[in-house]
Amino acid sequence: MKPLHDCRLYTFVDTGYLSGCPATDVAKKLCDGGSDIIQLRAKSSSADEVQRMADAIAPITERAGVHLVINDHLSLARRMPRPFVHLGQEDFFDAGHTQVSELQTPNSELRVGLSSHAPEQALRAVMAGADYVAIGPIFPTATKPSRSAVTLDYVRWASSNVQIPWFAIGGINLENLDQVIEAGARRICVVSAILQAPDIARACQQFRQRLLSASL
DSSP: OOOGGGOOEEEEEEGGGOTTOOHHHHHHHHHHTTOSEEEEEOTTSOHHHHHHHHHHHHHHHHHHTOEEEEESOHHHHHHSSSOEEEEOHHHHTTTTOOOGGGGOOTTOOOEEEEEESSHHHHHHHHHTTOSEEEEOOSSOOTTSTTSOOOHHHHHHHHHHHOOSOEEEOSSOOTTTHHHHHHTTOOOEEOSHHHHTSSSHHHHHHHHHHHHHTSOO
């Protein structure tokens, strides 16, 4: 597996965008396209359903050397061979946690990514010991319809102030990607622009090629 610092393209198996396509097929296409990280996001699925999907996807990502991140379900993430969870501010800080180490169990190798929507939240996530921080949503997005866009100003701020790996997220597509890169992002998360593309693997390749044109 690549160190997080070297990861550039973070993609999703999001059940809200699968349109009947098996999660395993989507995961394979994402891996084939050059994803470095894949998050399993299944907001409307039960814990058992998420576990079944995770168990099916894990061998695919493992063979490809791609990190698999479980969204929200901490207990399920802990059961994975390479435990990795992504949590929102409300799932971590609002739940009473202050340090990522509080989520660790004996001999645990759990890694944790945290969402942020403002500079103070990003700094708080860094101080809490997050392995990475998501910065966004940069643009309005149907994936987070209730969340106001934080604009490219937040990307510029993160570029100067966040030292751990951080990923710009929210409404990023091939049309606005150059703006995101020019603002200082070198790592991005992409949901709908890839999952709704006619060729998922090809879309990943296009995003990856553009990202690699900008040095870390």
